[in-house]
Amino acid sequence: MASVSQPQFRYTQPPSKVLHLRNLPWECTEEELTELGKPFGRVVNTKCNVGANRNQAFIEFADLNQAIAMISYYASSSEPAQVRGKTVYLQYSNRQEIINNKTTADVAGNVLLVTIDGQDARLVSIDVLHLGCVVFALLFPGKGFFCFDMNVNGSAGSCQGNYLQLQLSASGERAHVFSAFGFVHKITTFEKTAGFQALVQFSGAETATSAKNALDGRIIPRYLLSENIAPCTLRIMYSAHTDLSVKFQSHRSRDYTNPYLSVAPSAIDGSGQFSLVLDGKKLEPESNVLLASIENMQYAVTLDVLHMVFSAFGLVQKIAMFDKNGGVQALIQYPDVQTAVVAKEALEGHCIYDGGFCKLHISYSRHTDLSIKVNNDRSRDYTIPNPAMVNQQPSILGQQSVQTMSPASHEYNGTQYASGLEQPMMPPQPSAGWASGVPAVSQSIPVQMTNHPYMPPTSMPQMTPGMMQMPGHGGVPPSGTVPHGPNQLY
DNA sequence: AGCACA
Numbered sequence: 001m002a003s004v005s006q007p008q009f010r011y012t013q014p015p016s017k018v019l020h021l022r023n024l025p026w027e028c029t030e031e032e033l034t035e036l037g038k039p040f041g042r043v044v045n046t047k048c049n050v051g052a053n054r055n056q057a058f059i060e061f062a063d064l065n066q067a068i069a070m071i072s073y074y075a076s077s078s079e080p081a082q083v084r085g086k087t088v089y090l091q092y093s094n095r096q097e098i099i100n101n102k103t104t105a106d107v108a109g110n111v112l113l114v115t116i117d118g119q120d121a122r123l124v125s126i127d128v129l130h131l132g133c134v135v136f137a138l139l140f141p142g143k144g145f146f147c148f149d150m151n152v153n154g155s156a157g158s159c160q161g162n163y164l165q166l167q168l169s170a171s172g173e174r175a176h177v178f179s180a181f182g183f184v185h186k187i188t189t190f191e192k193t194a195g196f197q198a199l200v201q202f203s204g205a206e207t208a209t210s211a212k213n214a215l216d217g218r219i220i221p222r223y224l225l226s227e228n229i230a231p232c233t234l235r236i237m238y239s240a241h242t243d244l245s246v247k248f249q250s251h252r253s254r255d256y257t258n259p260y261l262s263v264a265p266s267a268i269d270g271s272g273q274f275s276l277v278l279d280g281k282k283l284e285p286e287s288n289v290l291l292a293s294i295e296n297m298q299y300a301v302t303l304d305v306l307h308m309v310f311s312a313f314g315l316v317q318k319i320a321m322f323d324k325n326g327g328v329q330a331l332i333q334y335p336d337v338q339t340a341v342v343a344k345e346a347l348e349g350h351c352i353y354d355g356g357f358c359k360l361h362i363s364y365s366r367h368t369d370l371s372i373k374v375n376n377d378r379s380r381d382y383t384i385p386n387p388a389m390v391n392q393q394p395s396i397l398g399q400q401s402v403q404t405m406s407p408a409s410h411e412y413n414g415t416q417y418a419s420g421l422e423q424p425m426m427p428p429q430p431s432a433g434w435a436s437g438v439p440a441v442s443q444s445i446p447v448q449m450t451n452h453p454y455m456p457p458t459s460m461p462q463m464t465p466g467m468m469q470m471p472g473h474g475g476v477p478p479s480g481t482v483p484h485g486p487n488q489l490y
Numbered sequence: 491a492g493c494a495c496a
Contacts, residue, residue: 050494101495
């Protein structure tokens with residue numbers, strides 16, 4: 001009796017011209033499904049990203065015999081069916097046709113619906129979401145290409161339902177304005193019965209799509225989160241919204257297009273100062289110059305190390321190091337406030353070296369333009385090309401590199417990014433610390449500080465070929481006097 | 491790794 005009732009998992013399904021596929025990579029496209037079925041017949045419809053983990057799919061053939069041919073072939077083949085190198089499992093679907101209900105989630109728009117999974121999802125601040133969206137929108141605008149493994153954590157049964165719904169708006173059509181905060185226009189967060197949610201708005205569908213492709217399935221980098229927050233995974237879909245209504249700047253909602261929007265009473269601190277209190281942190285007056293103090297400096301932090309670390313967020317124009325209160329401090333100048341904000345948010349409280357060494361404390365300086373009298377081991381003006389470096393560069397090479405810099409590619413910098421984008425089977429290495437959703441990866445999220453997540457276009461004219469060879473740009477960490485290179489923050 | 495459309 002008991003052995004008879006196993007309706008779902010029979011080995012033999014009744015034949016159907018619709019095939020059910022599982023164990024697919026979540027990046028699988030409908031085109032890949034069509035290619036997979038094409039040798040056996042005419043594929044008339046496909047559906048991918050099916051199921052809670054979006055790793056299932058359907059293929060519908062024109063004729064039942066074609067579906068049978070495919071099942072039969074792989075039943076006896078020594079080579080399993082594969083998509084992107086991953087074995088996929090085939091069976092007849094228990095339905096006779098694919099029903100494609102194109103919902104808003106399938107239609108590209110300027111607004112994304114982002115889900116954050118994780119026990120502490122509701123502790124993710126709006127600033128982190130903003131920063132993450134901004135960084136990735138800028139990193140790979142128009143590049144929707146990543147090969148990351150499907151997020152496999154959080155089954156339906158174990159998920160507590162902490163959802164975050166983000167609305168993102170992208171500004172692909174204003175590609176020349178690559179201000180760090182030009183992409184994300186608005187964010188609203190809210191809680192529903194299911195959990196914490198938010199909406200993030202981009203200015204256009206292109207940038208929203210870039211952000212979606214870049215962020216979907218990723219773990220929020222640890223360096224963006226406060227300590228002791230459990231890993232949070234993003235899932236992103238398109239929203240039907242096109243424009244958010246943000247009434248106040250607050251810890252729940254932001255309108256980045258309107259910095260003069262009144263601040264919600266709940267976000268104003270007692271002194272009446274024009275300072276937001278967000279996520280328990282006071283926002284100081286922002287500046288393009290950061291003041292970094294280094295705590296517990298067990299290892300020498302050199303100018304080059306600082307340059308490398310801070311270059312991860314944009315062009316560093318000038319650095320000045322000095323001693324104060326028995327410790328080392330440094331002023332780091334970026335071309336614009338936005339880049340400094342991103343760098344500060346990402347780096348504050350983190351250590352350059354493992355073991356709590358060289359912990360960074362960052363505040364905004366009142367300086368806006370540092371006066372570097374002399375280039376030495378404690379201060380440098382990177383906007384002045386180093387003559388020696390320039391001489392090492394044949395001028396022809398410099399011209400080539402300028403010519404190959406297409407309009408579409410000048411929003412990021414660094415050869416590691418460029419080459420990575422050209423390789424379809426790029427390993428699941430988070431370029432800026434955004435790990436794939438695979439739990440094993442989340443244990444250690446490398447932050448490739450030698451890279452440049454964001455290179456403001458305003459700085460591009462100052463990028464000379466010689467500067468590309470400057471310390472910190474070449475990606476070679478200082479020699480091993482430390483347990484781990486500074487290209488990984490802790 | 492086991493059947494979609496919130």
